[in-house]
Amino acid sequence: MSTGLTERSAHELLSAVSDSSLSVFEAAQDINHYIAQSDTLKANETYIKPLPLLSYIWRAIRELSGDDAYERYIAQHAISFPDTAPLARKDFFLYQQRQKWSGIQRCC
Numbered sequence: 001m002s003t004g005l006t007e008r009s010a011h012e013l014l015s016a017v018s019d020s021s022l023s024v025f026e027a028a029q030d031i032n033h034y035i036a037q038s039d040t041l042k043a044n045e046t047y048i049k050p051l052p053l054l055s056y057i058w059r060a061i062r063e064l065s066g067d068d069a070y071e072r073y074i075a076q077h078a079i080s081f082p083d084t085a086p087l088a089r090k091d092f093f094l095y096q097q098r099q100k101w102s103g104i105q106r107c108c
Contacts, residue, residue, distance in 0.1 A: 069096065 062068040070089050077086040087095065 059068070070092050073092055074086055077084075086092075
């Protein structure tokens with residue numbers, strides 16, 4: 001049974017994630033490795049690979065909660081303004097908080 005592809009794809013994903021989600025992806029890698037070695041989860045010589053599913057779910061959660069806002073900002077900034085340096089993570093967070101809480105603070 002070959003797990004080289006599974007381990008390689010897990011390591012590629014681990015190198016692409018931020019520090020805040022690293023522990024979740026390490027746990028997913030351990031689960032994926034265990035499932036790849038399990039003989040009970042074979043179906044016609046095809047292994048169930050939960051890492052892409054877990055990766056998708058984790059990205060969806062981060063996107064819905066706004067946790068990936070800085071990464072999206074960096075990607076958009078690199079496209080729109082390649083000659084200028086982007087804000088630091090701390091400055092970006094403070095700018096977002098100012099934008100969120102400035103202005104009218106009442107319902108009617």
